[in-house]
Amino acid sequence: QQPVANSIQVAGVDAAHANEYFELFVNATSMKHILGYYRGLVDSLHLRPNVFNQFYPKLRANLTSWRAKALLKKFDSRAAHKCYLKGKVAANTRVLVIGGGPCGMRTAIEAQLLGAKVVVVEKRDRFSRNNVLHLWPFVIEDLRMLGAKKFFGKFCAGAIDHISIRQLQCILLKVALLLGIEVHTELSFENLVEPDPDKKIGWRAAFKPSNHPVSQYEFDVVIGADGKRNTLQGFSRKEFRGKLAIAITANFINKKTEAEACVEEISGVAFIFNQKFFKDLQEATKIDLENIVYYKDDTHYFVMTAKKHSLIQKGVIKQDFSDTERLLAPENVDKEALQNYAIEAANFSTNYQMPNLDFAVNHYGQPDVAMFDFTSMYAAENASKVVERHGCRLLKILVGDSLLEPFWPTGSGCARGFLSALDAAWAIRSWSMGTASPLDTIAERESIYRLLAQTTPDNLNKDWKSYTLDPVTRYPNLNRAVVLPHQVVCLYDTDNPA
Ligand code: FAD
Numbered sequence: 001q002q003p004v005a006n007s008i009q010v011a012g013v014d015a016a017h018a019n020e021y022f023e024l025f026v027n028a029t030s031m032k033h034i035l036g037y038y039r040g041l042v043d044s045l046h047l048r049p050n051v052f053n054q055f056y057p058k059l060r061a062n063l064t065s066w067r068a069k070a071l072l073k074k075f076d077s078r079a080a081h082k083c084y085l086k087g088k089v090a091a092n093t094r095v096l097v098i099g100g101g102p103c104g105m106r107t108a109i110e111a112q113l114l115g116a117k118v119v120v121v122e123k124r125d126r127f128s129r130n131n132v133l134h135l136w137p138f139v140i141e142d143l144r145m146l147g148a149k150k151f152f153g154k155f156c157a158g159a160i161d162h163i164s165i166r167q168l169q170c171i172l173l174k175v176a177l178l179l180g181i182e183v184h185t186e187l188s189f190e191n192l193v194e195p196d197p198d199k200k201i202g203w204r205a206a207f208k209p210s211n212h213p214v215s216q217y218e219f220d221v222v223i224g225a226d227g228k229r230n231t232l233q234g235f236s237r238k239e240f241r242g243k244l245a246i247a248i249t250a251n252f253i254n255k256k257t258e259a260e261a262c263v264e265e266i267s268g269v270a271f272i273f274n275q276k277f278f279k280d281l282q283e284a285t286k287i288d289l290e291n292i293v294y295y296k297d298d299t300h301y302f303v304m305t306a307k308k309h310s311l312i313q314k315g316v317i318k319q320d321f322s323d324t325e326r327l328l329a330p331e332n333v334d335k336e337a338l339q340n341y342a343i344e345a346a347n348f349s350t351n352y353q354m355p356n357l358d359f360a361v362n363h364y365g366q367p368d369v370a371m372f373d374f375t376s377m378y379a380a381e382n383a384s385k386v387v388e389r390h391g392c393r394l395l396k397i398l399v400g401d402s403l404l405e406p407f408w409p410t411g412s413g414c415a416r417g418f419l420s421a422l423d424a425a426w427a428i429r430s431w432s433m434g435t436a437s438p439l440d441t442i443a444e445r446e447s448i449y450r451l452l453a454q455t456t457p458d459n460l461n462k463d464w465k466s467y468t469l470d471p472v473t474r475y476p477n478l479n480r481a482v483v484l485p486h487q488v489v490c491l492y493d494t495d496n497p498a
Contacts, residue, residue, distance in 0.1 A: 015062045018044035022068055025177075026151055029170060031126045031185060038177045051117050052079065052087040055180030067150065074147045075179065079113050083429070083468050090116035090432035096205060097121070097223040098189040098232060102133075102165065103400025103417035104225030105172035108181050109146070110425030110469050114432065116221070118181045119214060121207065123188035123226075127173075128363040129165035130251040132301040134267075134293075134411035136457045137161075138474075139418055141464035143168075146175050162295045168414075187212055189231055192222065197390040221395045221428055225421075228378065230402040234385055234493070237378045244324065245290075245375050246306050247408065250342035251299040251360040251368040263353045266294040277349075285344050286313055291409060292349050299360045299368070302346045303408065306371075316341050316371070324373045333371060342369045377405040383420070383449040384427060386438040388494035393438060395431050397424045397445065404452055416452055419460075423448050425469040438492055439485035446483040446491070451475050 018041050025037035042048065045062050047055060056079070060072050079087065093116040097108045100122030112118045135143075140156045148155040151171045155163065176183060193204040193215075202218040224232030254260060282288050288310035295301045308327070311317045315337040321327045343357050359367035380403050385396045399420040406413035427445040430436045436444070448471050460474055467473050471480070 013046060013062060014044040015064070018062050019065050019068065022063055022065065025174065026067065026071075028174075031124075031170070031173065034170060034173055034177070035183070035185065049177070049180050049182040051091065052112050052115055052180055053091075056178075059178065059180075071147045071150045071178075074145060074150070075175075078145060081468055083470050084113045084115070087113060087115035089429050090114035093117070093221060093428065093432040094217070094219045095119070095221045095223065095428065096189075096217070096219045097225055099224075099226035099400075099402075100124075100169065100173065100183065100185070101225060101227055101400060102168050102172060102414055103402075103421050104223065105169070105176050106418050106421035107223050107225060107399050107424050108176055109172070109179060110422060111221075111223075111428050112176070112179045112181050114425060114429055116428065116432065119217060119219075120176065120181060120183045121187045121189055121214060122183065122185045123208075124363075125186045126363075127166045127169040129169075130299045130301065130360050130362070130368050131249055131303070132162045132164050132295040132297045132299070133168065133414050134162045134295070136411065136415035138457075138460060138464040138467060139415050142418060142467060143171065145465070146171075151175075162297060164298045164301070167298060184212070184214055187214065189226065191231075191233065192387075192394070195390045195392040202392045203387075203389075203394040219394065221397070221431065223424060224396065224398040224402045225400050226402060228401040228405050230380070230398065232396060232398065232402070234387070234396060235380045235382060235398060237380050240377045240379065242375055242377075244308060245373070246308060246311065246328070246371060247374050248302075248304050248306055248338070248342055248345075248369065248371045250302045250339075250346060250370075251362075252302075252346065252354070252357040253360050254296065254299050260296070260300070260354055263296065263350045265296055266292060266349060281345070281348050282310070285348055286310060287341060287345050287348070289345065292345060293409075294346070294349060300346070300354065300357070302342065302349075304345055305409070306341070306345075311341070311371075314341050324375055328371060328373050338371055339367055339369050374408065377407060379404045379453065382446060382488075382491055383423070384442050384445040384491065386442060386492045386494075388438075388492070388496055390495070395427065395438070395441070397427055399424045403449075412455075415457070416455060419455060419474065420449075420452060422467070422469045422474065423452075423471060426471055429469065437485070439488055442488045442491050443483045443485045444480050446488055447480050448475070448478070450482050451478070 021037050021041035028034045095111045095116045095118045097104045097120040100120050108118050108120050148171050151174050188208040190206040195202045207215050288307040290305040292304040318332050362368040380398050387394045400417035403420050430441045461476050471478050
């Protein structure tokens with residue numbers, strides 16, 4: 001769709017078209033449309049993504065609709081916070097963020113507000129994850145302060161405290177772009193490339209496709225935010241093994257009928273202790289679950305933990321193996337039986353009020369039902385590292401699932417992910433200010449990381465509106481010196497013998 005206004009040309013800038021593109025951009029619901037309308041918007045203003053102070057004031061001066069003003073007022077008040085020092089703290093810092101998931105984008109936004117040159121690379125070509133995330137209260141407040149409701153009117157309306165990953169990614173991508181962050185999609189990070197002193201070239205990265213212009217960029221900080229697989233090298237991980245746990249997620253099309261609107265959601269916390277429900281379910285269907293959650297969102301989203309014996313009994317798992325990888329290998333799973341299992345569980349738990357459940361489609365155009373093992377979860381041993389080669393230093397930080405894989409029933413993924421994003425930005429701030437040594441920066445980052453796995457909605461500071469990247473605003477019992485600089489020497493990998 002193209003804007004239709006008669007354009008008014010002011011000093012080569014087409015503000016009328018820019019404002020029309022802005023409206024289309026704000027309402028866009030796919031990655032492709034968001035990026036397309038954004039291109040129209042910045043082209044009309046002869047702007048290119050850039051550091052905050054070079055980009056945002058020009059954008060702001062040309063967007064005049066009430067809607068734009070209301071949104072930009074929110075950005076203004078965030079950017080005015082003293083911790084960003086008017087977007088000058090990180091003026092000479094170049095940041096690469098690997099992964100455009102919720103936590104990568106959240107980190108990128110903070111780094112941009114600090115004044116860094118921020119580039120996000122995302123390997124996917126679209127946002128297709130229907131799964132719905134339960135959000136902790138501070139995350140809802142954080143997203144509201146970033147204008148989430150202006151992009152998505154239904155954002156956490158009333159008692160709703162969840163959002164689809166897809167929708168969340170759309171919101172954060174829009175915020176990132178309006179602040180001037182450079183975002184490249186269909187670009188996959190491969191590895192870091194060491195500096196070349198002869199050519200006076202600093203740290204770079206290799207990507208797929210390999211001839212992309214971003215492979216020529218140099219960076220001072222790299223953020224690993226590519227989810228639990230974590231492609232950023234150099235971080236060892238520890239494994240937490242629990243008893244066998246098999247989760248099933250299923251998304252059904254929300255046709256938005258009156259009947260569907262009447263069906264009540266099931267919050268995991270309410271149902272986890274309801275033994276009668278699970279007994280009745282088993283008697284009626286032979287489905288044996290440990291828990292089940294249902295959220296009514298863009299889709300009807302169900303997530304449940306199923307017991308192995310019932311999956312075997314219902315023919316979902318063909319053959320029993322003690323090795324979980326073999327147990328859940330695609331060739332050992334009957335897809336149709338899995339779909340039927342999910343439909344039966346969904347129907348029973350919603351009292352058969354949604355009789356015609358049709359699967360929504362996933363990234364691959366298949367019915368959106370998945371079964372996976374979450375017996376083991378991983379956490380990085382450390383949150384940060386510094387590598388120095390030929391006098392060039394690179395700060396590496398992990399955030400989100402790359403740092404700490406969440407236990408999904410507690411809904412902690414985004415919350416701890418956002419906390420780690422703010423903490424990472426705090427480390428970028430300290431790194432950029434140049435007043436702390438690399439060891440001081442790492443030691444502080446590691447001290448704060450020690451708190452992350454213990455965080456709950458109850459033990460964080462309750463004044464969510466006051467949260468900034470300064471950890472003292474979020475963690476009531478913060479001790480920044482639990483880990484001391486001499487204890488993190490092993491995290492400073494340098495070729496400088498001095
Ligand atoms: P991701 O969302 O995994 O994003 C990583 C991004 O990096 C992706 O877009 C990927 O395409 C991209 N990428 C990967 N490799 C590369 C590469 N090499 N180069 C470039 N890009 C790359 N959390 C909650 O808060 N509440 C819940 O209720 C909840 N429920 C859950 C239920 C289930 C069943 C599961 C599995 C998880 C749940 N979570 C929940 C966890 C939540 O989904 C994650 O914590 C959250 O998505 C993590 O965000 P992230 O940005 O760290 O990583």
